[in-house]
Amino acid sequence: MEITFIQGLLIAIWAMIAGLDCWLQAFFIFRPIIVCTITGLILGDLKMGVIAGGLTELAFAGLTPAGGTQPPNTVLCGIMTVVVAYTNNIAPQTAIGLSLPFAMLMQYILLIYYSSFSLFLPSFDRYAEEGNAKAFKRLNLVPMVIVTLSFGIVAFLSAYAAQGPMRTLVNSMPHWLTHGFELAGGILPAVGFAMLLKVMLKARYLPYLLLGFVVASMIPFSNVLPVALVGAVFAMIEFYHSKDEEKTMAKIKELEVNNQGGGMNDGI
DSSP states (O other), rough: OOOOHHHHHHHHHHHHHHHHHHTTTTTTTTTTHHHHHHHHHHTTTTHHHHHHHHHHHHHTTOOBBBBOOOOOOOOHHHHHHHHHHHTTOOOOOHHHHHHHHHHHHHHHHHHHHHHHHHGGHHHHHHHHHHTHHHHHHHHHHHHHHHHHHHHHHHHIIIIITTHHHHHHHHHSSSHHHHHHHHHHHHHHHHHHHHHHHHHHOOOOGGHHHHHOOOHHSSOOOSSOOOHHHHHHHHHHHHHHHHHHHHHHHHHHHHHHHHHHHHHGOOOO
16 A cells, blocks of 8 residues: 555654654654553554554563663654555565665664754853743743654655565565564564563562563464453552552651650760
């Protein structure tokens, strides 16, 4: 399927909105699960957008910007995963691997911006010394506008202008190579989830992980709502258990304070 000019324009506008949010870290609509879903809606294939969003979100679950570091960009990866899958009629798992070069392209563009925007710092210092708040605010908008437009331009060129060469490239690939991309795309969500667990997993939460693995892989089901409700139940149990522990610790500290004061040997 081909992407029309209007669809390419809408994707560019959506990329600017999500890209600005990625830069500001404000509403977190730049996460792949949202980016892919909206892109799929623009292209008229919401189901594929949701599936691609779930896979890509898991792949990037353990990757997040920290300080000056930038992982491969989630916005471009999410958009291009849906675009590549849509235009070439391939599985989202395969499209994830093919979308990574676009994500890394935006990653390097943002890294260049991090360095080049330091040229604005002397002007910021001067406006701060002069107390010129209006000029300070206006200059602060310049990097935001540059980043926003960059996301739109790169997304439009990648999704609309480059769809012909991308289709030619995918069609010219041998079966073993496309199958390799499919396997790699299927592994990436597991890798992303493993990176997340490396940071967050604790021994007390291991039973929940094992239970989720059993439910997800060993019990056939077509409706994920019961699984989500079971997860919500365990989350509520853990939440109220933590609250009870906090109250118990507070009472123990209060008793220790009371026992330490007011004794006969403490003097006047």
